[in-house]
Amino acid sequence: MTTRVMLISPAMNPALREARFDDGCSLDAAGAARARSAADGLRPAAVALVSPTARCRETAAALGLDARAEPALAGLGMGRWRGRTLEEVGAAEPEALARWLADPAASPHGGESVRLLCARVGGWLEEAARSAGRTVAVVEPEVVRAVTVRVLGAPEAAFWRIDVPPLTAAGFTGRAGRWNLTPATVLGGTSGTPEGAPDR
Template identity: 65%
Template sequence: MTSRVLLVSAATSASLRQARFDDGGSIDDGGAARARAAAGGLPPAARARTSPGLRCRETAAALGLDGVAALAVPELAGLDVGRWRGRTLDEVGAAEPEAVGRWLTDPDCAPHGGESVRDLCARVGRWLVDTQALEGRTLAVVEPEVVRAAVVDALGLPATVFWRLDVPPLSMTELSGRAGRWNLRLGRPPAAPEAE
């Protein structure tokens, strides 16, 4: 049995445009419009999941997934950045330059009092293990860092590459797995898939 996980990164928000650590805000009008336009290009899925954050839930609704009961899953929550939440990277970098430097280079570091990158990768990896036991495609609308964590964990990459993975808004990343092994499918266009 092959399991497929299609990760769709959340639409744009004011926080994203300002390089602000997630503050729980809504997607912006442009992001919502792009998500509605992409709705018809998603492949069929057996189930839909989202990160619990507002931005992901709103993106899922704009993609038309609210009708298929997109369930918010705690394991898919974005990276907990503790006291940095809601602040811009520039603000934090000016106030705590050494802490930001350590955080961006050491995946075990969590100077903000939240979660380390390695912990995020492990948390998302546990969700992938559970999901691999499910037949059919799981479509999950998640924060970009959850996509990074899934790719790092699924491919067995060192956690140090986490920050080198770019995940644009509304991009799709597909993992297919069987027998405890995942493959990454790159370059999926937002259009109906061919017969699989």
Template identity: 60%
Template sequence: MTVRLTLVSPAASEALREVRFDDDTPLDPAGVARAEALAPALAASATAWTSPSARCRATAEALGLRAEPLDELAGCAMGRWRGRTLADVAAAEEPAVAVWLSDPSAAPHGGESLRDLRGRIGGWLDALASASGPRTAVVEPDVVRAAVLHALGAGDTASWRLDVRPLTAVHLTGRAGRWNVRMGEPLRVE
């Protein structure tokens, strides 16, 4: 069976603009308006999911999706860094940030490592591959990166080389062990 999965990154929010580790802040009015304007650009999907974060749930709703929040699609748990900006954390814990940026198995913040995130998302993706037909998930940018790395069998350190812009779509087509990836398509109304 072949599954067609579209991963959509959430609309911009204050946390994204401030380069802040998400603390479940909601979308601002501009993010909601942008997602609502792009709703016609997203192909209909009978099955849709969302990361449990407020910004992903709000983006899915604004896009007109009836999406079920799934805990397994949560963004990386950032422990004590949650809600802080990267600049603040780097100033206070420079060696810890350096380890986190260079070692995908490190979790100096007390949360989840990027390798663990990739394993969790890869397991979800492989289980999904037994289904067929179109599926959509509005998920955090780090979840998009983890899914792409898993699909391509790329090394964990490549995560830092994938830029996931707000309201873009990544399409995965295939099944466990063999995925094709179409990257970073901006949602747009023709």
């Protein structure tokens, strides 16, 4: 039995453009339009899921997916840093930010560590491996990173070395307890990170 999972990162919104830890804001007009233009390129899936954030829900809708929210695929819980920009946090708490970026077990913001995110998402991936067919999920960029780390058996420290531009589709196939990674593509016919977009 082969399981196929496609993870799609959300389209552009102000938080992504400003390198701001998700604050619940919606897609911007350009991001929504780009997601709608990419909808025709998606094949039907047996299961459609979404991270429970506004930008992921709106991206899924723009792509024409009737997706249900999956709590296990929520983005990284950022605690008291939520809604702040990376620059603001770096200016106010440079040592805490440096520790968080260097140590997967650190959570100086009072939220979730990268290690805990990888464990949570890894548990979901194990459950997904028990299902045949194809799953498409619109998820936060850090969820794509966490799944990639798990599938490749990479150290958690590699988490920040994985770039996930808006509307990137990463494919994963699982069979007999082993997962493989399909090279990521950017939906909508463009590649790379749009100007002004963070690689967070």
